[in-house]
Amino acid sequence: MRYSLLKILAEGLKGNTGWTPVWRNPEPREAYDVVIVGAGGHGLATAYYLAKEFGITNVAVLEKGWLGSGNIGRNTTIIRSNYLLPGNEPFYEFSMKLWEGLEQDFNYNAMVSQRGIINLYHNDGQQAAYLRRANAMRMAGADAVMLSQDEVRRLCPFLDFDNARFPIKGGLMQPRGGTVRHDAVAWGYARGADERGVDIIQNCEVTGFQIEDGVCRGVETSRGKISAKKVAVCVAGSSSRVMSLAGMRLPIESHVLQAFVSEGLKPTIPGVVTFGAGHFYVSQSDKGGLVFGGDLDGYNSYAQRGGLPVVEDVCEGGMAVMPMIGRARLLRGWGGIMDMSMDGSPFIDRTSIDGLYFNGGWCYGGFKATPASGFTYAHLIARDEPHPVAAAYRLDRFQRGAMIDEKGMGAQPNLH
Amino acid sequence: MIINHPLLGPRDSAEFTYLGDASLIERPDWQAEDAADQFHDYLYLRDNPAGEHRELWFHEQGDRSWLVVTRNTLTHEITKVELARDVARSLGRSR
Structure with missing residues (x-):
């Protein structure tokens, strides 16, 4: 259902009886092309852009609680692209440009101000x-x-x-900086993804990964096994907990x-x-x-x-x-x-396990990054190569000495 | 939070600064074959558990001693406080 002024006027005359739920509440299927773990802002944005920009619609977004129940629902709603370093600034400016066209793009009022x-x-x-x-x-x-x-x-x-x-x-x-109605961002992306066929499955906790010979073939959840060609983790705040299920330790x-x-x-x-x-x-x-x-x-x-x-x-x-x-x-x-x-900057990268992707480490700058994070993560998942503006957000950057340390604090996370 | 300092008794956590996981005491051997990899893991990777966590606190506004505090990251409950010096010596460090 497309929202418009005409639609509001028509519904006003009909006593608002024609509105339908904004997204479905489907049962999980046995297999998907892509399973996204975490229906927060970034996970829902990833699903939306996978479906809309990259044509991958056989997608499930799994969420332990209810959609938008994490940091997309508990932040200070600020958007800005005032970073210094070349690894960061083009990414956040890409995000700002997506914010500017977001409401028209997903036909939902996110109160971008x-x-x-x-x-x-x-x-x-x-x-x-x-x-x-x-x-x-x-x-x-x-x-x-x-x-x-x-x-x-x-x-x-x-x-x-x-x-x-x-x-x-x-x-x-x-x-051009400002604020956005944070919950509406999650709801708008959820609606847009759902309309294009993405299954958003709430109350479905991921309890493990199916990893065979270094290849991730799906996830184990509180609602049964779900196999997937690609699994994309997007659970900032709980990244270490979830990735430890795959045996990974993170710089977080x-x-x-x-x-x-x-x-x-x-x-x-x-x-x-x-x-x-x-x-x-x-x-x-x-x-x-x-x-x-x-x-x-x-x-x-x-x-x-x-x-x-x-x-x-x-x-x-x-x-x-x-x-x-x-x-x-x-x-x-x-x-x-x-x-x-460890350097105050995020990660959007493949992991050492084939078919397992990781997005996290957003420190306290994740909200403003939501559209670009979703877009570039979808790009990585669909094409298996990083989007140019997110190319610096690699997991191995500490090994290569290529940190993106905006504040110059070193490997001391509580100071970033 | 109140940290029960082994020498000074209960102190407000605001008197302390926080460094992180107590595994930082166990510095790798710099002469090992794979020292670069070991130091990468030591410096940058963390277990980051949800639950019991052993961590280093520095009594900056007090006696300037380093403590190893065992604290639950889900409840903030502190169950054990040791002098980091004693922990390091028990691991075989000479100083």
Whole structure:
């Protein structure tokens, strides 16, 4: 069913009796061409692009819980392509271009809102680093604007410009950055994939892989064996757990990242603002709540909840950059589990086992990457060669000394 | 989280910094034939278990000792705290 204004008007006259479920709830079949493990944003996007761009529709997406129950449902919804390194920036810019055409492409309202993202700087060294980043962004075809203090003041008059310790000197802005309604991304991709014949099988946990002579021939699940020519794992947050079933150890640690929402306020923040002197970022949702977050808790965790020291640290960052946030009450907070990789960058690659593919290590940048991750993963699965913009995301890059370390922190996942 | 320091008693985990899996104590032999591969695995690959995890914590805001903490990554419950020095010596390290 195609959604349109005409359809809404017609259904309004008929008392909304003509709407049908957005996706089916099929029983798993015995065999598929491709089985995708994990019906989160990336897994559903992979299925969608496999069907739409690469013509592979005999696909199942297996999900332990309900679709979109992982990090696609618990993030801060920011999209941006303001990376520095050549292994990253073209990929994220490809993602941004897919975001820009996404709603028309999958005929679903994902509320893509390009309100801009501003990274504040507080000293000369940071300004120079941001100028370098802005140039790297422009060279990859993205947009970047260096803002003076006056320009930032016009956009965000509520910031603490004359803070004695971290005065705001200006900012790097990406006007095309913004936010997207995160659940709708999962739902839109699920609907698009389902329409093209992909089976999305919920409440179906993968409990093992059928590996014979170094070739993966399918998966064992809580609902029986399913054979497949290709198995594509896409379970960021639980990657180590799932890949250990295939006997693989990954360059990944799982960490908890918290995020917070305030009570609903009238429109105050024009886009996304990030603090340059501490780790704090904030935007405002369409419901009016301020959505913000900061650092990881910093220790391995699968608990989907963090501790109070980070709540305090994030709120201190908020108070330092925009003191008015102290007048808003914190409504809720949550924790999600991140695949923190050893260099802060993701993996989209084949594995040493034929027919087994891996996508993960998204650290806390997975949401913005959803369309490009799905597209390039589908490309890898369909053609058995990496998409040019994702060619650097290989599992063996540490062996080759080809890390993509945006923050320059080394092999210390909790610092990326 | 409260870490029960073997020398100082219960301390807030915010006084500590976190390094990672305690297997980092077991540094490979740099003279081995396959030292490059061993160091790749040592530096970059992790078991990353969901459940009991032995990990290194540094008491930065305290006595600056390294601890091996056994903690459950699903519940954050801490069941054992040892001095990393004692663990390393029990593995045959001289210092």
